[in-house]
Amino acid sequence: MPQAQTIESAVNPNLVTPFINSVRDVFDKMAGVKITAQEPHLKAGKSTGHDISGIIGFSGAVAGSVVVSFPKAVAERLVEAFVRMPLECGTPDFVDAVGELVNMIAGSAKPYLGGVASISLPSVVIGQGYTVASMSSTPCVIIPCSSPHGDFAIELCIARQAGA
Amino acid sequence: MKILLIDDSKTMRNIQKAILTQLGHTDVLEASDGLDALSKVGAYQPNLILVDWNMPNMDGITFVKQYRAKGLKTAIIMVTTEAEKARIVEAITAGVNNYVVKPFTPDALSERIKETLSRVAAA
Amino acid sequence: MKFNPDDIMMLAGTIWESVLSLPIETDEPGSVGNHPRSMAACIQISGAWNGAILLDCPVEFARLAASVMFSTEPANAALPDLQDAIAELVNMIGGNIKGLLPETCFLSLPAVVEGGDYSARVPGSTPVGRVAFVCQGHRVSIVILEKTREETAAA
Numbered sequence: 001m002p003q004a005q006t007i008e009s010a011v012n013p014n015l016v017t018p019f020i021n022s023v024r025d026v027f028d029k030m031a032g033v034k035i036t037a038q039e040p041h042l043k044a045g046k047s048t049g050h051d052i053s054g055i056i057g058f059s060g061a062v063a064g065s066v067v068v069s070f071p072k073a074v075a076e077r078l079v080e081a082f083v084r085m086p087l088e089c090g091t092p093d094f095v096d097a098v099g100e101l102v103n104m105i106a107g108s109a110k111p112y113l114g115g116v117a118s119i120s121l122p123s124v125v126i127g128q129g130y131t132v133a134s135m136s137s138t139p140c141v142i143i144p145c146s147s148p149h150g151d152f153a154i155e156l157c158i159a160r161q162a163g164a
Numbered sequence: 165m166k167i168l169l170i171d172d173s174k175t176m177r178n179i180q181k182a183i184l185t186q187l188g189h190t191d192v193l194e195a196s197d198g199l200d201a202l203s204k205v206g207a208y209q210p211n212l213i214l215v216d217w218n219m220p221n222m223d224g225i226t227f228v229k230q231y232r233a234k235g236l237k238t239a240i241i242m243v244t245t246e247a248e249k250a251r252i253v254e255a256i257t258a259g260v261n262n263y264v265v266k267p268f269t270p271d272a273l274s275e276r277i278k279e280t281l282s283r284v285a286a287a
Numbered sequence: 288m289k290f291n292p293d294d295i296m297m298l299a300g301t302i303w304e305s306v307l308s309l310p311i312e313t314d315e316p317g318s319v320g321n322h323p324r325s326m327a328a329c330i331q332i333s334g335a336w337n338g339a340i341l342l343d344c345p346v347e348f349a350r351l352a353a354s355v356m357f358s359t360e361p362a363n364a365a366l367p368d369l370q371d372a373i374a375e376l377v378n379m380i381g382g383n384i385k386g387l388l389p390e391t392c393f394l395s396l397p398a399v400v401e402g403g404d405y406s407a408r409v410p411g412s413t414p415v416g417r418v419a420f421v422c423q424g425h426r427v428s429i430v431i432l433e434k435t436r437e438e439t440a441a442a
Binding site: 053055056057058059060063064065067090092095096098099100118119120121122123124125126127128129130131132133134135136157 | 327329330331332333334337338339366367370371374378393394395396397398399400401402403404405406407408409410411412432434
């Protein structure tokens with residue numbers, strides 16, 4: 001009988017810790033918001049559902065994708081703290097701000113992942129009742145995050161590349 | 165004081181502009197990349213330039229090299245997510261006076277601006 | 288950098304023919320996510336050129352593609368099969384577009400969105416190529432986006 005995959009066996013912690021540090025750092029410094037990261041766990045299935053999702057790709061020494069997903073109300077409050085003004089959900093400025101947050105979280109983690117990696121342009125999905133699937137053969141890790149404005153999650157589907 | 169703010173992200177420009185306003189700097193001109201900035205520096209003649217590294221059309225490091233190649237001495241602060249030591253050395257070598265890694269606190273940006281301006285004034 | 292719609296159509300036609308053995312017919316370009324229940328696959332290119340490719344289609348087309356690619360009945364294709372099929376198509380499109388770009392560019396892994404009420408956007412980018420076509424009655428669109436930013440006020 002095959003053994004159930006555990007987070008310890010499936011995921012390199014050296015790839016998870018930099019994101020926990022970067023999400024805390026970005027929100028603390030740029031928005032003055034304290035983030036508490038909960039215990040990471042393996043994602044069941046491929047899809048994640050939320051109202052607002054920022055997706056960014058990694059290539060090079062580390063490949064895969066990172067999705068930061070927020071409920072709408074949480075995204076609105078965090079974006080307001082980040083840009084220091086309220087922005088209406090769905091407007092180009094709001095989409096740009098979500099993209100910049102995700103870009104900054106990924107960019108701050110990048111130097112600590114080992115090797116030379118590059119990050120893509122972020123994409124932002126806004127809606128209701130949709131799912132986002134990262135098409136990676138790598139097990140995905142969910143880092144649940146809490147803030148005074150509500151909870152959100154980071155989904156990591158990244159792995160070091162052989163020979164990188 | 166005239167400040168030229170170069171960043172391809174409107175969000176980042178708005179954030180930095182808000183911090184600069186809090187510091188009492190209201191004469192701020194925005195540029196969305198190095199090319200856009202080069203087309204504006206002649207007429208605007210800034211006293212301080214804040215420039216991002218990764219931008220389309222012309223990146224920040226190319227802008228700094230081309231700006232310094234004109235013999236212009238205005239203080240430049242690189243504000244970027246590029247945190248590797250080699251990148252910082254590359255920027256300083258190209259002619260950047262100071263370096264701020266994103267994410268930054270308003271206080272950290274403010275301190276770097278003050279520090280840079282006093283260093284340039286003393287030189 | 289602009290992409291000629293005829294070149295994108297030819298590229299899509301070749302992929303659709305070779306992978307799905309299905310012909311495509313040109314249609315008028317529309318917006319992403321305008322089907323009752325749709326899927327959007329996004330793949331990003333970074334390096335010497337920075338941008339993204341968005342493939343948008345109805346879920347029913349994804350089901351058809353999955354049934355062909357995985358040799359199963361459309362009704363038996365589950366959501367992960369649909370996601371895999373659309374991801375594979377956008378990956379092939381991305382790989383071919385990358386071949387037209389200056390060295391060196393990297394392709395990200397695709398991400399696939401499925402739902403009835405969403406919009407997928409790439410902030411800080413503008414469309415530089417766009418085609419729409421019909422395949423077995425399903426409307427599919429491909430948009431190529433390049434990283435650019437809006438102009439700021441002149442001095």
